[in-house]
Amino acid sequence: MDKRNIWVVCDAFDHVDSFIGQLISKAYQLSKESNGCVQVIFLGNTSEDELKRCALYGADEVVYQHCETKDERLWLDILSDIYSSIGADVIMFTNSDFSKTLSSFFASRFEVGLTADCIDICFEDENGFVFERAAMSDSVQARIICIDSQCCTCTVKKNAFVENVINEVKELSIRKWDYKGSFNTDDRYEVISCVKREIENSADLDNAKIVFGVGRGVKDKETFDLICQAGKKYNAVVVGTKCVVDDGLLPKKYQVGQSGRSIAPDIYIAFGISGANQHLVGIRNSRQIIAVNNNENAPIFNIADVKIVADVKEFIKEFSE
Amino acid sequence: MIKIVVCLKMVPGKLIDAERSGLIINPYDLFVLEKLAKLKKNTDISVIGICMGGESAREGLVRSKALVCDDIYWLNDIKFAQADTIATTKTLSAAIKKYIPDADAVICGGHAIDGETGQVPAELSEKLGITYFSSVADIESFGHDSAVIVKKDEGHEMTVRCRYPFLLSVDSFLTYASNLNIIALKRAQKWEYKIISSEELGIAQTDCGAAGSKTKVINSVNIIYKKESIEVGGSIKEKADHVKKLLQQ
Numbered sequence: 001m002d003k004r005n006i007w008v009v010c011d012a013f014d015h016v017d018s019f020i021g022q023l024i025s026k027a028y029q030l031s032k033e034s035n036g037c038v039q040v041i042f043l044g045n046t047s048e049d050e051l052k053r054c055a056l057y058g059a060d061e062v063v064y065q066h067c068e069t070k071d072e073r074l075w076l077d078i079l080s081d082i083y084s085s086i087g088a089d090v091i092m093f094t095n096s097d098f099s100k101t102l103s104s105f106f107a108s109r110f111e112v113g114l115t116a117d118c119i120d121i122c123f124e125d126e127n128g129f130v131f132e133r134a135a136m137s138d139s140v141q142a143r144i145i146c147i148d149s150q151c152c153t154c155t156v157k158k159n160a161f162v163e164n165v166i167n168e169v170k171e172l173s174i175r176k177w178d179y180k181g182s183f184n185t186d187d188r189y190e191v192i193s194c195v196k197r198e199i200e201n202s203a204d205l206d207n208a209k210i211v212f213g214v215g216r217g218v219k220d221k222e223t224f225d226l227i228c229q230a231g232k233k234y235n236a237v238v239v240g241t242k243c244v245v246d247d248g249l250l251p252k253k254y255q256v257g258q259s260g261r262s263i264a265p266d267i268y269i270a271f272g273i274s275g276a277n278q279h280l281v282g283i284r285n286s287r288q289i290i291a292v293n294n295n296e297n298a299p300i301f302n303i304a305d306v307k308i309v310a311d312v313k314e315f316i317k318e319f320s321e
Numbered sequence: 322m323i324k325i326v327v328c329l330k331m332v333p334g335k336l337i338d339a340e341r342s343g344l345i346i347n348p349y350d351l352f353v354l355e356k357l358a359k360l361k362k363n364t365d366i367s368v369i370g371i372c373m374g375g376e377s378a379r380e381g382l383v384r385s386k387a388l389v390c391d392d393i394y395w396l397n398d399i400k401f402a403q404a405d406t407i408a409t410t411k412t413l414s415a416a417i418k419k420y421i422p423d424a425d426a427v428i429c430g431g432h433a434i435d436g437e438t439g440q441v442p443a444e445l446s447e448k449l450g451i452t453y454f455s456s457v458a459d460i461e462s463f464g465h466d467s468a469v470i471v472k473k474d475e476g477h478e479m480t481v482r483c484r485y486p487f488l489l490s491v492d493s494f495l496t497y498a499s500n501l502n503i504i505a506l507k508r509a510q511k512w513e514y515k516i517i518s519s520e521e522l523g524i525a526q527t528d529c530g531a532a533g534s535k536t537k538v539i540n541s542v543n544i545i546y547k548k549e550s551i552e553v554g555g556s557i558k559e560k561a562d563h564v565k566k567l568l569q570q
Contacts, residue, residue, distance in 0.1 A: 072453070076447075097455060097456060097474060100439060100440070100443070100455075101443045101453065101455050103440075104406075104440040104441075104442075104443030104444045104447070105443055105444070105446075105447045105453075107406070107407060107440070107444060107535075108407065108410055108443070108444035108445070108447035108448050109447055111407055111411075111535065112407075112535055113405070113407065113534075113535035113536040114406060114407070114440060114535070114536070115536060116437070116438035116439065116440055117437070117438070127539060130539070132542075134437075135538075135541050140541040140542060140543050141541060141542055141543070142538045142540075142541050143538065143539050143540050143541065143542055144536050144537065144538050144539070145536070145537055145539050146535055146536055146537075147534070147535060147536070147537050148535060149535040149536075186452055188452045188483065188484045188487070189452065189454070189481050189482060189483040189484065189487075190481070190482045191479050191480070191481050192469065192479075192480040192481065192482055193479070193480045194477050194478070194479045194480075195477065195478050195479075196476060196477055197473065197476065197477060197478045210568065234568050267567065267568065269564065277543070277545060280545045281545070284545060284546075288567070289548075290564055290567065291550075292564075301550055302545070302547045302548070302550075303545055303546070303547065303548050304548065304550045305548060305550055305551065306550060306551055306552075306553060306563075306564070306567070307550040307551065307552040307553065308552075308553050308560050308563075308564070309552070310557060310560055314557050315557060315560060315561060318557050318558050318560075318561035319561040319564060319565065321561075
């Protein structure tokens with residue numbers, strides 16, 4: 001049987017970033033399970049050395065099309081050209097605004113299944129590729145398959161997968177694509193004015209080795225401030241559960257969970273977090289989870305590596321000294 | 322007159338407020354309706370709502386009508402049910418092509434709070450073959466051959482003039498309609514809503530609803546795996562010291 005083509009569409013334009021590394025790592029794992037071939041589709045402008053980095057995460061092939069602009073319609077046409085020629089069984093996109101649009105265009109054009117914001121993908125003999133995403137208004141994950149669809153497409157949530165450098169040396173083939181269509185972009189609009197706005201910088205959270213999480217069990221501002229103080233001391237970023245963010249203790253960008261972000265630090269300390277599923281899906285890739293809670297039956301302890309039954313306020317007073 | 326189509330979705334009210342029963346207008350769509358109601362006061366626009374939904378969508382449609390809609394197409398047929406984004410897109414595009422082929426603008430809420438995929442607007446623009454603008458924060462004005470919108474993307478806030486026809490995906494929301502006129506509401510209740518079946522629309526059964534969907538939920542699972550944890554005992558000081566040590570490693 002022919003190998004299955006598993007695509008990762010790179011949207012970083014001029015380099016291979018860690019988000020793409022995460023996707024390639026997952027694609028590599030899926031290729032092992034499904035007898036697949038990992039193909040990175042790289043549109044943009046970069047060097048051959050940079051493209052070679054895809055092999056570190058397990059790519060078999062890079063299809064590279066040089067282009068100077070990052071435009072969804074243009075990329076759709078190039079992607080369609082490549083897809084019509086070599087085909088794909090699975091296509092993985094990041095969930096950046098750009099790739100969300102690109103993947104939707106693609107799914108609509110080819111009428112193929114698209115699952116948004118996946119947090120996991122697996123391959124099963126019985127079902128083929130299965131995509132998991134948050135089921136709204138439920139504390140569980142929906143498992144989704146594509147039916148009657150030429151290929152399966154998905155966008156993936158950042159940090160849902162772990163970036164992993166493989167320990168085998170792979171022969172990477174780089175195929176330079178020669179797109180014959182027009183590189184013109186849409187001129188049906190005109191920008192009247194444009195101001196830079198402060199973007200919510202999340203680099204601190206993506207790269208944080210240590211993260212402190214705050215939940216409803218943190219009942220007063222004094223305890224919260226002590227956690228922040230300790231956070232500074234240990235170079236940890238402080239995040240919160242949905243209810244803490246809803247209460248206004250932390251800005252939305254620091255919300256971790258199903259409706260917030262996913263993180264994967266080396267150490268995550270959960271202060272007064274009961275462990276609702278909505279939060280747990282966002283921290284499940286943490287290397288080590290330490291939970292501090294006064295309720296010894298709190299569900300957070302089910303996934304914690306280190307369990308500390310204690311009053312958060314008393315604990316943090318001692319801890320921040 | 323500028324013809325504007327607004328795609329409307331009705332979502333469970335309890336997602337906004339635990340006390341609310343029934344369906345309400347998706348907050349992102351509501352923002353669009355309110356914005357258009359304001360613009361309509363001094364611009365010659367006609368607003369046409371289009372909604373895929375069963376009988377429970379009626380109340381939301383009445384409110385949409387009272388707020389701003391001149392006309393509403395209600396795609397109401399059990400065959401439309403259980404549609405994924407591809408089947409939804411096909412149905413909506415078929416309706417727009419059939420009933421409002423001369424639309425100048427199609428406007429969608431950026432996503433629906435009960436699905437959160439945000440895929441339909443982009444998919445629909447592709448199916449209709451019109452220019453797509455995502456991350457639209459505001460609509461400033463509708464002119465003779467173009468409209469002015471404000472777009473906020475990952476690092477910029479842009480004011481853009483876009484030529485018709487186009488599709489906007491609007492990322493601002495409102496949870497409560499502010500200025501609903503009682504007389505308009507009464508009139509809207511009496512209005513006769515056009516119910517469009519799949520047959521009338523002329524869409525094949527295999528192109529809409531569950532049968533036209535390309536994705537299917539097979540089951541739901543809990544993916545949080547239980548771990549064996551080590552419990553740290555002793556005094557508060559001993560517990561705190563243990564964690565401090567772990568952090569220093």
